[in-house]
Amino acid sequence: MSLEAAIHVTRPSKRDAYLDWTQMLSGAVLILFMWSHMILVSSVVIGPGAMNALAYFFEATYMAQAGGPIIFLIFLLHFLLAARKIPFRSDGVKIAVGHARMLNHRDTWLWLVQVITALVILVLGAIHMWVVLTDLPITAAKSAARMQKAPWFLFYLILLPMVEMHVSVGFYRIGVKWGFITSGNRDKAKKFEYTLFGIFMFIGIITLIRFVTLG
Numbered sequence: 001m002s003l004e005a006a007i008h009v010t011r012p013s014k015r016d017a018y019l020d021w022t023q024m025l026s027g028a029v030l031i032l033f034m035w036s037h038m039i040l041v042s043s044v045v046i047g048p049g050a051m052n053a054l055a056y057f058f059e060a061t062y063m064a065q066a067g068g069p070i071i072f073l074i075f076l077l078h079f080l081l082a083a084r085k086i087p088f089r090s091d092g093v094k095i096a097v098g099h100a101r102m103l104n105h106r107d108t109w110l111w112l113v114q115v116i117t118a119l120v121i122l123v124l125g126a127i128h129m130w131v132v133l134t135d136l137p138i139t140a141a142k143s144a145a146r147m148q149k150a151p152w153f154l155f156y157l158i159l160l161p162m163v164e165m166h167v168s169v170g171f172y173r174i175g176v177k178w179g180f181i182t183s184g185n186r187d188k189a190k191k192f193e194y195t196l197f198g199i200f201m202f203i204g205i206i207t208l209i210r211f212v213t214l215g
């Protein structure tokens with residue numbers, strides 16, 4: 001049986017429904033984490049003292065030491081659950097791109113955006129978490145020293161838009177998939193998705209500039 005035929009005859013089971021729920025819940029947890037993370041890191045814009053005080057709080061309460069690895073595990077779980085649907089073989093990729101072209105609908109292309117950003121985030125996000133969590137305590141001076149090295153600056157310049165795109169599109173797709181976004185409010189939801197992306201990109205860029213200009 002060809003891969004295309006197999007895709008059409010496979011019936012989703014109850015287990016698939018549980019896995020889909022877990023994928024969505026782990027994605028929602030990561031979205032909330034990323035929004036909080038960006039706001040916490042951007043405290044450096046107020047001043048290095050503000051960032052250091054927040055970092056101290058998260059370490060003194062062991063939230064960084066325990067929360068960091070937990071986020072890392074949720075991150076891996078979310079990827080593994082989503083990977084069930086990613087076509088890794090070239091014939092699967094051809095079918096997915098063919099379907100996106102045939103349907104010619106923005107939301108189908110958005111799924112491909114999610115796959116590509118996910119693969120970049122998997123590698124860069126894992127490196128980032130390892131580097132930060134194996135070099136505790138977090139301080140504004142250490143983060144700034146990292147950001148002021150060209151390869152790390154480039155690293156964050158790639159990771160930031162990938163994460164913000166994945167988070168904003170993911171939030172929109174959760175809404176479509178679970179029925180909060182309908183054809184009636186889809187245009188508003190799209191605007192919200194773009195606004196969300198714009199706001200967090202703005203916060204991220206301002207934070208990057210603050211780090212590289214920190215003495």
Ligand code: HEM
Binds near residue numbers: 159
């Ligand atoms: C596990 C817990 C995490 C901790 C403790 C953490 C901590 C930090 C810190 C301290 C910085 C400042 C830069 C540096 O020191 O290198 C930073 C920046 C950043 N982190 Fe994380 N991070 C975590 C997880 C993640 C994850 C899962 C992602 C996305 C995959 C992520 C994406 C980013 C991005 C894009 C920036 C740059 C922000 C900007 O534009 O200013 N982080 N993080």
